[in-house]
Amino acid sequence: MAGLKPGAPAPQAITVHGQSRVLEIAFSDGAVFRIPFELMRVYSPSAEVKGHGPGQEVLQTGKREVGLLGLDPVGNYAVQPRFSDGHDSGIFSWDYLYHLGSQQARLWADYERRLAEAGVDRDAPMAAAGGGACGHHH
Template identity: 80%
Template sequence: MAGLEKSTPTPTEITVHQQSRVLELRFSDGAHFRVPFELMRVYSPSAEVQGHGPGQEVLQTGKREVGITSLEPVGNYAVQPTFSDGHDSGIFSWDYLYFLGAQQEKLWSDYERRLADAGVDRDAPMPAAAAASCGHHH
């Protein structure tokens, strides 16, 4: 795989598929990805998910049914989705979206391993303490 730093391909098309819950991406280098909302939500680049350093990540669960209610452009380099669970602090840069698309099989297996290590079910609701900090209750 060539390094993405030099010239990250830019999306030529971004389509939000509400029914199938995937973000369809076409990039200028011809790559075509369908990234599930759940993957985006679980790997959101926000501090709320990633924490403030290695090992600080907050394991996200119960996101299989999550939707994207809006997708706002951020400059010419990223999009900021608002998820149906109220999470909206993740800024997804083009290279991060490309990474999610290109690496999604590995990311899913990493996620499943983290769930197993934590002894948590993928569909378990998030602990109330974590939900409280983002101020949305469903």
């Protein structure tokens, strides 16, 4: 994976607000986003959440109270958050964080719609991760 696109906004400052559970990011183009941990967790780019292809996304629920235990830098283009529910396999590039921040309203609406379609509550506990749904046949 190549680094940043030339001229792509890079974060100037990243602040973790543990109490309000938001990640505040100020980008070089002047944009400042406050991204809730829940949104980051629900839209984590990891295979565990994304699945292995379109339509295989695993709908995440019960993440409203999720905390952020740490942010580990990945090269100079991404961070890897460690969430309080043990999830730590998502690599968030600056581009992706910018996308989450700038598209927040649409992403929340999408999430609400997916919850409604699945007939599940946003605060329902996740089924134990048995990994069965993923079907790892290599």
